[in-house]
Amino acid sequence: MNEGFVKTPEIQALLDRVAGVGVPDGNARAKAIVRDLVEHLMVLVARYEISEDEVWQAVNFLQKGAGEFGLIMPGIGLEHFIDLYLDARDAEAGKIGGTPRTIEGPLYVAGAPLVDTGANLTQDPDDTTTLYMTGRIFGPDGEAVKDAIVHVWHANSKGFYSHFDPTGEQTPFNNRRRLRAAEDGTYSFHSKMPKGYSVPPNGATDQLMQLLGRHGNRPAHVHFFIEAPGYRRLTTQINFGDDPFAKDDFAFGTREGLLPVPNRQGDSAHVAFDFHLQRADSGDDERFSARERLSVAA
Incomplete structure (x- = not known):
């Protein structure tokens, strides 16, 4: 799928909600960083057509490998x-x-x-x-x-x-x-x-x-x-x-x-x-x- 999908109004609105944009509470710098980080991950999913299985395999890897993050x-x-x-x-x-x-x-x-x-x-x-x-x-x-x-x-x-x-x-x-x-x-x-x-x-x-x-x-x-x-x-x-x-x-x-x-x-x-x-x-x-x-x- 074209990664332009991430720029559609629906996904951009989702990203705003994810990062708490427009919500008075929270840290503005953290909001901006989280929004960019999640958007970049979404772009990778679209660019490489990452499957649902691959997404959860990655999550499983990170969960099991948490002790080796260092x-x-x-x-x-x-x-x-x-x-x-x-x-x-x-x-x-x-x-x-x-x-x-x-x-x-x-x-x-x-x-x-x-x-x-x-x-x-x-x-x-x-x-x-x-x-x-x-x-x-x-x-x-x-x-x-x-x-x-x-x-x-x-x-x-x-x-x-x-x-x-x-x-x-x-x-x-x-x-x-x-x-x-x-x-x-x-x-x-x-x-x-x-x-x-x-x-x-x-x-x-x-x-x-x-x-x-x-x-x-x-x-x-x-x-x-x-x-x-x-x-x-x-x-x-x-x-x-x-x-x-x-x-x-x-x-x-x-x-x-x-x-x-x-x-x-x-x-x-x-x-x-x-x-x-x-x-x-x-x-x-x-x-x-x-x-x-x-x-x-x-």
């Missing part, structure tokens, strides 16, 4: 799109430079122990290479950032994160810490080298990737939040540049400038990586986004 969002590129959109807004405002932002992913846990720089992140036995990571945190004018907190989290050598490990074997906050950087902006830590992972087999994300002819693999990587008074909070991660999926990350987390290659020597691997922060324009720039995150007492 993986589906990066898997379909929406989380990466938000990063690109924010970059474009920054460029329009003349805010350039700094370490690239990239996706947070769904596996952060608030409440990790706050420790001094130089700490060991790994509590559990893990017979693999030891990762040593060092660097400095700079501001936009090259100044050392004071009072910085470095949130670090990564998987173990099986590709599992503590608090989300299906084996239940990891202790709380294994490979998770908040580091107090030194006054000169330096930070360091060591831990057992993480491994990349794949999405849960036969789960909603895996089913979607198979439908699209794609894989669901992530390279080995380490996640970071960097926060400091007066600076914009940075959400980023490094992918190890020598991982086979480093430039084919199903979650689109790879960005230029975030692909260090570890210096591997025997049973150790060394990564030197500096973070460059942007100045905060307001308190909003320093705070975490409204994303819901697991919170556990240390």
Whole structure:
């Protein structure tokens, strides 16, 4: 059917009622967004002549896959799109430079122990290479950032994160810490080298990737939040540049400038990586986004 059907008076009137247009209560911005969103969905139904069965198959997929939305969002590129959109807004405002932002992913846990720089992140036995990571945190004018907190989290050598490990074997906050950087902006830590992972087999994300002819693999990587008074909070991660999926990350987390290659020597691997922060324009720039995150007492 021609998608012009959506522009007929009957459908347009339906959309107005759906979005509460003309009703004094409610939020005007939410009304406009919901109206556009539903209209775009209607256009897709008409454009591709989506059947009733296909509509409800999609609804069933979303209902059953609700627990994996944190993986589906990066898997379909929406989380990466938000990063690109924010970059474009920054460029329009003349805010350039700094370490690239990239996706947070769904596996952060608030409440990790706050420790001094130089700490060991790994509590559990893990017979693999030891990762040593060092660097400095700079501001936009090259100044050392004071009072910085470095949130670090990564998987173990099986590709599992503590608090989300299906084996239940990891202790709380294994490979998770908040580091107090030194006054000169330096930070360091060591831990057992993480491994990349794949999405849960036969789960909603895996089913979607198979439908699209794609894989669901992530390279080995380490996640970071960097926060400091007066600076914009940075959400980023490094992918190890020598991982086979480093430039084919199903979650689109790879960005230029975030692909260090570890210096591997025997049973150790060394990564030197500096973070460059942007100045905060307001308190909003320093705070975490409204994303819901697991919170556990240390």
